[in-house]
Every structure is written in structure tokens, then in C-alpha cells.
Amino acid sequence: MAGSVAAGPVLREGYDARSPPWRAGLGADALCGACRQVLETVLSALAPVTVQELTRALVRGPARLSEVEKVRQRACALEARGWLLA
DSSP, rough: OOTOOOOOOOOOOTOOSOOOOOOOTOOOOGGGGGHHHHHHHHHHHSSOOOOHHHHHHHSSSSTTTHHHHHHHHHHHHHTTTTSSSO
């Protein structure tokens, strides 16, 4: 069929965008760039941070709801996989 779009992932073979579950000995280098930034920013904070503060620290537009939501989703995924403690 002419003009049809090929089905399937566009990402490279073997790539998984999800963060791997945390386990002993696994470092931040196992995370993708955006998730690594979120983890490093949270770990460097002296106190618990809100998502708006985290978004501001990552030099994203904290006034834009879409940017805040992206950061929130990454932080929640890291927490669900054991990288961050609630």
C-alpha cells in the first residue's frame, strides 16, 4: 500500500525507555538522560522538593503545565521502580 506508515517502534533495537528497577550496585548511568537529571537533582537537594521546585531546578518552564507533568511522571516512575523513596 503506497503511503502507509510502517508499524512498530521507531527506537533502536533493544532500547527500553522505562527506567530499570533499582538494585544494589546499579548507578545513575543506567538511567536515560532525563531520568538521570531528575534523580541527580533530587539527590542533591537538602530537603524534600516539590515538582515545581524540581522543574525549576532542571531549568524547565515551571509555569508550563506540560513541563511540570513530564517531570512529575519521571519522578513517579523512578519512585515506582525503587530509585527514589517516597
